[in-house]
Amino acid sequence: MTSLLVTNIGELVTWDDERPVLRDAALVIEHGKVTWIGDRTAAPDADAVRDVSGAAVLPGFVDSHTHLVFAGDRSADFEARMAGRPYEAGGIRTTVAATRGATDEQLSANVARHVAQMRAQGTTTIEIKSGYGLTIRDEARSLAIARQATEETTFLGAHVVPEGTDVAAYVDLVTGAMLEACAPFARWIDVFCEEGAFGADEARAVLEAGTAAGLEPRIHANQLGPGPGVQVAAEVGAASADHCTFLDDADVATLADSGVVAGLLPGVEFSTRSPYPDARRLIDAGITVALATDCNPGSSFTSSMPFCIALAVREMGMTPLEALWSATRGGAFSLRRDDVGHLAVGAKADLVVLDAPSHVHLSYRPGVPLAVPFRS
Numbered sequence: 446m447t448s449l450l451v452t453n454i455g456e457l458v459t460w461d462d463e464r465p466v467l468r469d470a471a472l473v474i475e476h477g478k479v480t481w482i483g484d485r486t487a488a489p490d491a492d493a494v495r496d497v498s499g500a501a502v503l504p505g506f507v508d509s510h511t512h513l514v515f516a517g518d519r520s521a522d523f524e525a526r527m528a529g530r531p532y533e534a535g536g537i538r539t540t541v542a543a544t545r546g547a548t549d550e551q552l553s554a555n556v557a558r559h560v561a562q563m564r565a566q567g568t569t570t571i572e573i574k575s576g577y578g579l580t581i582r583d584e585a586r587s588l589a590i591a592r593q594a595t596e597e598t599t600f601l602g603a604h605v606v607p608e609g610t611d612v613a614a615y616v617d618l619v620t621g622a623m624l625e626a627c628a629p630f631a632r633w634i635d636v637f638c639e640e641g642a643f644g645a646d647e648a649r650a651v652l653e654a655g656t657a658a659g660l661e662p663r664i665h666a667n668q669l670g671p672g673p674g675v676q677v678a679a680e681v682g683a684a685s686a687d688h689c690t691f692l693d694d695a696d697v698a699t700l701a702d703s704g705v706v707a708g709l710l711p712g713v714e715f716s717t718r719s720p721y722p723d724a725r726r727l728i729d730a731g732i733t734v735a736l737a738t739d740c741n742p743g744s745s746f747t748s749s750m751p752f753c754i755a756l757a758v759r760e761m762g763m764t765p766l767e768a769l770w771s772a773t774r775g776g777a778f779s780l781r782r783d784d785v786g787h788l789a790v791g792a793k794a795d796l797v798v799l800d801a802p803s804h805v806h807l808s809y810r811p812g813v814p815l816a817v818p819f820r821s
């Protein structure tokens with residue numbers, strides 16, 4: 446079979462400039478790419494036909510921020526937090542100990558299980574960070590394991606300063622021997638710029654060293670309080686500044702001027718019972734917003750993009766269409782990808798068929814498994 450016509454699409458979201466959403470549409474797939482899009486009645490012949498009975502068809506979700514390489518369980522932290530204890534960055538160290546103690550096979554199996562759960566919910570592109578190893582050996586093997594699942598791998602040796610280590614000495618390691626060992630398995634470099642983790646000078650040093658080693662920068666910024674993360678992101682030309690929960694007016698202006706994508710991760714605020722970032726303020730300022738899960742065992746153990754879309758609509762002032770854009774096209778911008786996150790002719794045929802007539806159902810029916818991955 447060389448061409449497949451997908452037809453009787455009730456609502457087709459393409460993100461094409463002229464016609465971002467089509468009704469009663471069809472598309473043709475050849476060799477894994479979209480080769481034709483248009484009205485159902487104008488569709489060309491194809492070798493095979495799939496009738497989706499009026500369902501909505503969307504671009505697959507692009508989850509631009511996850512931490513899937515880990516071992517251990519942090520459900521007790523969540524339980525305690527729900528009983529009133531605040532989230533603290535140091536909780537990461539618990540997962541570090543479990544991750545170091547796990548075999549490669551155990552870590553690979555965990556990644557594969559989470560990736561399968563994500564794909565079953567409509568996610569087709571996944572970024573995965575290291576950051577629970579914090580030694581040369583454990584960061585490098587974390588990235589080698591992540592690489593088995595995706596090309597979008599991120600070296601996050603600067604996630605937290607390991608127990609009993611001096612910050613300056615650790616930054617030297619992350620920007621020196623650890624970077625050298627990790628760079629072959631990573632596309633991106635990231636740093637957790639936050640009180641209790643890494644400050645502005647340290648974050649800048651990490652991202653500049655990564656850039657010099659051929660990696661592209663992204664950053665964890667302004668999650669737990671106001672801070673310099675967004676400013677550092679703009680200075681180093683980061684693709685995205687993720688979290689953006691605590692922004693002042695200068696931060697918003699910096700994001701708007703620099704074109705740095707603001708990655709919003711509402712699973713974190715849900716799971717830590719914290720105030721949500723103000724997506725409306727960012728969108729109104731003309732900033733590109735991406736939505737991602739931040740899937741990790743400590744602060745956001747969801748791998749569901751539909752759940753994050755529902756949160757963004759209910760809690761962050763986004764319309765259902767804006768939230769879908771941010772979960773697809775916005776995620777692609779965050780990863781500097783033009784082949785995913787939309788369904789233009791020439792893009793990858795990563796699509797999701799909804800068990801529903803429109804994208805609105807993703808937030809209208811939260812928690813219902815509507816997003817069905819498409820297999821051609």
Ligand SMILES: [Zn+2]
Nearest residue numbers: 510512665739
């Ligand atoms: Zn994160």
